[in-house]
Amino acid sequence: MRLVAEKLAGERGGETLFSDLDFTVAAGEALLVTGPNGAGKSTLLRIIAGLLARSAGSLRVVEGSENSDEVAQLAHYLGHLNAMKPVLSIEENLEFWRAFNGAGKRSVIAALDKVGLGDIAHLPFGYLSTGQKRRASIARLLVSDRPLWLLDEPTAGLDKASELQFAGLMQEHLGNGGIVIAATHLPLGLEVAGELRLGASA
Amino acid sequence: MGALFVREVRLGLRSGAGILIGVLFFLAVIAVVPFGVGPDLKLLARIGAAMLWIGALLATLLGLDRLFQADRDDGSLDLLIMASERHLLTLTVLVKCLAHWTVSVLPLVVASPLLGLFMNMEPAAIGATTATLLVGTPAITLIGAVGAAVAVSLPRGGLLVSVIVLPLTVPVLIFGVSASYGAVEDPAPFLAPFLILAAITLFFAVLGPLAAAAALKSSAD
Numbered sequence: 451m452r453l454v455a456e457k458l459a460g461e462r463g464g465e466t467l468f469s470d471l472d473f474t475v476a477a478g479e480a481l482l483v484t485g486p487n488g489a490g491k492s493t494l495l496r497i498i499a500g501l502l503a504r505s506a507g508s509l510r511v512v513e514g515s516e517n518s519d520e521v522a523q524l525a526h527y528l529g530h531l532n533a534m535k536p537v538l539s540i541e542e543n544l545e546f547w548r549a550f551n552g553a554g555k556r557s558v559i560a561a562l563d564k565v566g567l568g569d570i571a572h573l574p575f576g577y578l579s580t581g582q583k584r585r586a587s588i589a590r591l592l593v594s595d596r597p598l599w600l601l602d603e604p605t606a607g608l609d610k611a612s613e614l615q616f617a618g619l620m621q622e623h624l625g626n627g628g629i630v631i632a633a634t635h636l637p638l639g640l641e642v643a644g645e646l647r648l649g650a651s652a
Numbered sequence: 653m654g655a656l657f658v659r660e661v662r663l664g665l666r667s668g669a670g671i672l673i674g675v676l677f678f679l680a681v682i683a684v685v686p687f688g689v690g691p692d693l694k695l696l697a698r699i700g701a702a703m704l705w706i707g708a709l710l711a712t713l714l715g716l717d718r719l720f721q722a723d724r725d726d727g728s729l730d731l732l733i734m735a736s737e738r739h740l741l742t743l744t745v746l747v748k749c750l751a752h753w754t755v756s757v758l759p760l761v762v763a764s765p766l767l768g769l770f771m772n773m774e775p776a777a778i779g780a781t782t783a784t785l786l787v788g789t790p791a792i793t794l795i796g797a798v799g800a801a802v803a804v805s806l807p808r809g810g811l812l813v814s815v816i817v818l819p820l821t822v823p824v825l826i827f828g829v830s831a832s833y834g835a836v837e838d839p840a841p842f843l844a845p846f847l848i849l850a851a852i853t854l855f856f857a858v859l860g861p862l863a864a865a866a867a868l869k870s871s872a873d
Contacts, residue, residue: 501730523737531727537666538659549655551735 451513451597452476453498453521453629458507460493467493468648469506477597480620480630480643489649491633492529495600498631499527511598525598526551530606532587536576540567540586543575547590554595561592564619566612580607588616591623599623601632613639653739657751663722664755671759674711678760681707682767693772700771701781701832705825707767708760708785709792713817715756716796717803717810719748720868724804733869741865745797749861753793761785780835780842784849788828791853794860795820801864805871824852 452474459469467490475481483491496502498509500522511518534543544558562568565585570578575586584607591599599620605613617639620630624640632638664671685703686696723729732744764785768778799817803809827849834842 499730499734501733520737522734525734527730527734529727529730531725531730533727533731535659535663535726535728538662542659542662546655546659547731550739551731552738 451511451627451629453598453631454510454512455498456508458494458497458509459505460490460497460502461505462490462493466505471507471646473644473646475629475631475644477627477629478624480624480632480638480640482638482640482643482645483631483633483648484635484645485648491648492602494648495527495529495602495631495633498598499525499600501527521598524596525600526591526594526596527600527602528587528591528604529602532575532583533590534575534583534587537574539572540575540578540589541571543586544589544593548593551594551596554593556592558589558593561589562586564592564615565589566615581609581612584608585612585616588619592619597628599628599630599632601630601634603634604632605634605636605638653743653747656739656744656747660748660751661755664751671756674714674756675759675763677714678707678711678763679767681710682770686770697772697774697777700768700773701777702829703771704764704768704781705785705788705829705832708757708764708789709818709821709825711760712757712789712792713796713814715752716793716800716817717813719752719797719800720804720864721800721809729804729868736865736869741869742861745801745861745864745868746857749790749793749797753790757789757793761789774836777832777836781832784828784831784846787846787853788824788849791824791849791856792817792821794853794856795824797860797864798867801867801871804868824849827852 454474456472458471460467473481483494485491493502497504498521509521511521511524540562541558544561548558559568559571562571565588567582567585567589575583578586605616608616620638620640624630682703689695720729723732733741761782764782765778768781796813796817799813802816803813806812827845831842831845831849834840834845
C-alpha cells in the first residue's frame with residue numbers, strides 16, 4: 451500500500467499555503483512534516499484526512515494495481531483535540547470509538563496497558579492530566595486497526611518516558627506495514643523517516 | 653450506531669443538566685401562565701393545549717445548540733465526519749437527534765400530563781396533548797438539528813439557533829395544537845391534523861439529517 455500525492459496544493463482563507471507538493475509514502479514508512487508555524491502542516495494533515503478540501507492536485511491510495519480515493523476511511527486522525535468526552539470514563543470513551551470505527555485486534559484494556567493507563571481506565575476522562583489525556587487518545591489509535599496514522603503534534607504534553615513509549619508504538623505500527631504521517635517540531639524518535647519541509651522557500 | 657446512541661444517552665444523563673433544565677423550564681413557563689391570565693378556569697382550560705405546546709417547543713429548543721457544538725469543541729466531530737464512508741453522516745446525525753430527543757425531550761412529554769392539571773384541562777384534552785407532543789416533538793428536534801449544524805462554528809450561536817429554527821417549527825405547532833383541540837371540541841377532527849403531524853415528523857426525519865449532514869461537512873475547517 452502506498453499513499454501518493456501529486457501536485458497537492460492547500461489554502462487557508464483564500465491564501466495558498468503550499469502548492470505543487472509531491473510525495474509518496476509506502477507501507478512501513480514514516481513521513482515527518484516539518485516547517486515553521488503557519489507553514490500549513492496541520493492543513494496538509496486535514497486535507498489528507500478529508501476534513502478540508504484541497505485546492506489542486508490529487509491524493510490516492512495505491513494498493514497493488516488498484517487506485518482508491520478513499521483515504522479517510524483508512525486513516526486515524528490525531529489532532530490537537532483529543533476527541534474524548536470528559537464525563538465518560540476512559541474505558542467508555544475508547545469502547546465507543548472502537549465500536550464506531552470498527553473493532554481492531556486489541557481490546558480497550560490491552561490498548562490502555564500499552565500506554566500505561568490500564569489501572570485508571572475507570573476514571574472519567576476529565577480527571578486526567580494533559581499528558582494522560584494525550585496517552586488515552588493515542589490508545590484510540592490502537593483499538594481500531596487503520597493503516598494510516600495522521601498525527602498532528604502527537605507528543606504535545608507527553609513526558610520523556612511516554613515519548614519513548616509512543617515511539618515504540620509507532621515503530622510497531624510501521625513494522626506491521628502501517629504508514630505514519632506526523633506534523634511535528636520535535637524529533638519523534640523514529641529510526642527511519644522521510645522529511646517533508648513546508649514553507650522552506652518563504 | 654448503537655454505540656453512538658448509548659454514548660449520547662450516557663452523556664445526556666451524566667451531565668445531568670440536560671433533563672432537569674428542560675423540565676424545570678417547561679414547568680416555569682406553564683406555572684406562570686395562570687398568574688398572567690388570571691384565575692379564569694374556563695379560559696385556562698381553553699388555552700391549555702396551546703400553552704403546553706408553546707412551553708414544550710421552547711423547552712425543546714433550549715439544549716439544541718449544543719447538539720453538535722460539544723462534539724466540535726472536543727474534536728469528536730472531525731472523527732464523526734471522517735467516518736462518513738463507514739457510517740453515513742446523515743445516519744450519524746439522525747442517531748444523535750434520536751438520543752437527544754430521548755434524553756431531553758421525552759421527559760417533557762412525560763411531564764406534560766401533570767402540567768396539564770395546572771391548566772385545568774380535562775382528561776381527554778390532556779391525553780390528546782400528550783399524544784401530539786409525543787408525535788410532534790421529534791420534528792422540532794430534527795428541524796433544530798439543521799439550525800444547530802448551520803451555527804456549529806459560531807461561538808455563541810445559541811440564540812441564533814432558536815431564531816433560525818422557530819419559524820420552521822410553526823407548522824408543527826399549528827397541527828399539534830389543532831389536533832389537541834380536535835379531541836375535545838366536537839366539530840373539529842382529531843385524526844386528520846394528528847396524521848399530518850406524524851407526516852411532518854417523518855418528512856423531517858429524512859430532510860433534517862440530510863441538511864444537517866451537508867451543513868456539518870461544509871463547516872469543517
